[in-house]
Amino acid sequence: MLFHAGVGQRSSLNEIKVIFEERHPEVKVNFSYKGSGYFIADISRSKEGDLYLPGEEFYLLQAVERGFITDYDPQRDIAAYFVTVLVTPKGNPKNIRTLADCAKPGVKIGLGNPRACAIGIWHEKTFQKAGIWEAVRENASMSAKCIPELGNAVQHKLIDATILWSSTAVLYLRDVEIIPLKAAYRGAVRLPVGVLEFSRFPQEAQLLKDLILSAAGKEIFESHAYAIGDIPTDEQGFVTDGGASTDALMEWLVHAARAVKEGDLDAEGVGPLLKEVVRQGKTRRSGT
Amino acid sequence: MKNAPDPSLPRRRAKTWAIGLAGTGFVLLLLAALRVAAGEGGVGATRLAVLGVGSGAGAAVLLYRQHMLWPAICVSATLGILATYLVFVGSTAVYLGWSDAAYFFGQERLWARVWLTVWTATISTGLSVILGIPVGYALSRLRFPVPRLIATLIDLPVMVPAAAIGALLFGFVRTPPVRNVLDAMGLELAHSATGVIFVQFVVTIAFAARLMKASFDAVNPRFEQVSRSLGASLPATFLHVTLPLAKRGVMASLIVVWARAAAEWEALMLFVGGTEKQTDVLPFAIYLDWNGGMMGWCVSMSLVCVLLAVATMGAMRLIGGRSYVW
Numbered sequence: 020m021l022f023h024a025g026v027g028q029r030s031s032l033n034e035i036k037v038i039f040e041e042r043h044p045e046v047k048v049n050f051s052y053k054g055s056g057y058f059i060a061d062i063s064r065s066k067e068g069d070l071y072l073p074g075e076e077f078y079l080l081q082a083v084e085r086g087f088i089t090d091y092d093p094q095r096d097i098a099a100y101f102v103t104v105l106v107t108p109k110g111n112p113k114n115i116r117t118l119a120d121c122a123k124p125g126v127k128i129g130l131g132n133p134r135a136c137a138i139g140i141w142h143e144k145t146f147q148k149a150g151i152w153e154a155v156r157e158n159a160s161m162s163a164k165c166i167p168e169l170g171n172a173v174q175h176k177l178i179d180a181t182i183l184w185s186s187t188a189v190l191y192l193r194d195v196e197i198i199p200l201k202a203a204y205r206g207a208v209r210l211p212v213g214v215l216e217f218s219r220f221p222q223e224a225q226l227l228k229d230l231i232l233s234a235a236g237k238e239i240f241e242s243h244a245y246a247i248g249d250i251p252t253d254e255q256g257f258v259t260d261g262g263a264s265t266d267a268l269m270e271w272l273v274h275a276a277r278a279v280k281e282g283d284l285d286a287e288g289v290g291p292l293l294k295e296v297v298r299q300g301k302t303r304r305s306g307t
Numbered sequence: 308m309k310n311a312p313d314p315s316l317p318r319r320r321a322k323t324w325a326i327g328l329a330g331t332g333f334v335l336l337l338l339a340a341l342r343v344a345a346g347e348g349g350v351g352a353t354r355l356a357v358l359g360v361g362s363g364a365g366a367a368v369l370l371y372r373q374h375m376l377w378p379a380i381c382v383s384a385t386l387g388i389l390a391t392y393l394v395f396v397g398s399t400a401v402y403l404g405w406s407d408a409a410y411f412f413g414q415e416r417l418w419a420r421v422w423l424t425v426w427t428a429t430i431s432t433g434l435s436v437i438l439g440i441p442v443g444y445a446l447s448r449l450r451f452p453v454p455r456l457i458a459t460l461i462d463l464p465v466m467v468p469a470a471a472i473g474a475l476l477f478g479f480v481r482t483p484p485v486r487n488v489l490d491a492m493g494l495e496l497a498h499s500a501t502g503v504i505f506v507q508f509v510v511t512i513a514f515a516a517r518l519m520k521a522s523f524d525a526v527n528p529r530f531e532q533v534s535r536s537l538g539a540s541l542p543a544t545f546l547h548v549t550l551p552l553a554k555r556g557v558m559a560s561l562i563v564v565w566a567r568a569a570a571e572w573e574a575l576m577l578f579v580g581g582t583e584k585q586t587d588v589l590p591f592a593i594y595l596d597w598n599g600g601m602m603g604w605c606v607s608m609s610l611v612c613v614l615l616a617v618a619t620m621g622a623m624r625l626i627g628g629r630s631y632v633w
Contacts, residue, residue: 021498026581026595026598026599027598027599029583029595029598029599030599033583049498049499049582049585050581050582050583051497051498051580051581051582052580052581052582052583052595052598053576053580053581057577061477061580064477064478064481065477065481065497067497067498165598167597167598167599167600170600171597171600171602174600174602187600190599190600190601191600301410302406302407302410302411302603303404303406303407303603304402304403304404304407304602304603304606
């Protein structure tokens with residue numbers, strides 16, 4: 020069974036794969052991890068693959084449009100959500116507290132290229148909503164082609180702040196500070212999954228999809244700092260419940276960043292992120 | 308004339324002084340840079356830098372007066388590059404730190420990837436060379452129409468970016484004759500180690516042909532003519548005269564091709580895709596782990612790549628030391 024998945028979801032999906040292969044030892048799951056932008060080209064040409072989980076609904080809708088996925092239900096088929104957070108290097112040298120601080124002169128902001136990665140679109144959307152897009156654009160010192168580029172830039176202090184997905188920010192706990200955004204500017208991005216029309220193992224693919232969408236699957240996503248459950252959003256994707264469904268995750272992230280830096284590996288308040296805290300606590304330069 | 312001074316003595320003295328001055332200048336500049344890096348710039352660092360530049364300039368004047376400036380520039384450039392390499396690897400090792408290095412280098416995951424890289428690159432190199440030897444021989448010895456055009460076409464994969472090759476492979480394997488052959492053989496190229504070998508082979512075949520041609524070019528055709536005139540057939544001459552004479556070149560080429568195969572990434576990225584434990588050869592694994600924010604893995608695997616390169620280059624120098632190819 021071949022599973023096309025966004026490279027960002029690798030850690031979660033590898034864990035789900037272990038559970039799945041324990042339950043169904045006769046099925047072997049192979050992942051093809053790529054940047055989401057590569058998928059449609061690959062799938063359109065190869066007509067191969069069973070399951071599809073890109074890093075943005077947009078890419079899945081492209082597959083729906085081409086008839087590669089026929090049963091997509093935007094309510095049911097959401098595995099988890101990315102939540103946007105503000106991220107600064109360790110120690111927060113420019114003392115960034117709110118979105119507005121990103122517009123101050125002399126602050127280096129990392130932006131994503133909206134044509135190349137979804138986070139770039141969110142940068143524009145978020146800063147525009149805050150009415151500081153022009154000033155932030157003046158401050159921009161990089162136009163990243165993918166989100167890890169921004170994560171690495173913050174990690175190595177090349178920029179003073181950027182907005183990342185929660186699930187990306189959690190990878191750099193030792194080297195960054197995570198600052199939750201106010202609910203009005205907090206975005207939640209749906210992460211959908213679908214069985215491909217030309218699947219050679221449609222039943223098995225459906226089983227794996229069900230596992231991903233089950234409580235056990237979602238719990239794994241949650242332990243990698245994705246938001247789960249139902250998150251109400253407006254048309255643009257900003258949360259509309261005043262942050263109620265994502266506040267806990269934000270709290271965990273802030274605590275986790277502190278716990279890893281202080282080497283306090285039984286820290287309370289990090290919730291399901293404990294595994295991630297322990298993993299990154301083991302080494303100075305993170306690895307699994 | 309008996310008491311004339313040894314003309315080489317002032318030159319030697321100037322050389323010693325120049326090396327001393329240049330060395331001092333380098334150390335002073337390094338100290339200045341370290342002070343700036345530690346956030347203690349200002350007058351002290353400026354003074355050090357000025358002194359450093361001054362002693363470098365003194366060395367240059369000395370060498371110029373003895374007409375040794377050009378060789379000195381060449382030697383300094385070489386030393387400069389070597390020093391940069393050293394800083395490159397050294398800083399990375401410092402970044403990783405001892406305890407992390409011990410941790411990552413002790414993990415099975417790292418060595419599984421090294422092993423995957425080694426065996427896929429070895430098989431693809433074997434295939435490339437099996438095909439590269441006859442092609443190289445043809446280009447070097449045989450007469451055929453439009454030789455330059457044909458040689459250029461064979462060389463194309465050397466010049467065309469590997470990413471473009473990866474993109475072209477999509478069409479190649481999905482079009483009827485090739486597709487049918489692959490289906491009949493039961494080969495699945497995308498998302499498997501077979502695909503990795505296939506991509507490495509396609510990317511390196513041109514290198515193999517080109518290097519084999521150079522190896523055969525280096526063999527004096529007179530030996531072959533003598534062998535033929537004594538009644539040996541062309542294949543016998545090739546096996547017993549040309550090939551043994553080209554041995555060093557062939558071995559050196561083999562290692563270059565292997566190194567290129569082990570370093571392949573772009574075409575893999577596009578055509579094969581990253582499947583853990585199957586297609587994640589070292590360059591690919593570095594990319595995947597970078598995506599996951601796992602800098603420790605990235606840095607460790609990059610260091611392993613450097614070690615592999617040093618080992619292959621060393622082997623090449625040992626085996627093919629005097630070959631024309633490298």
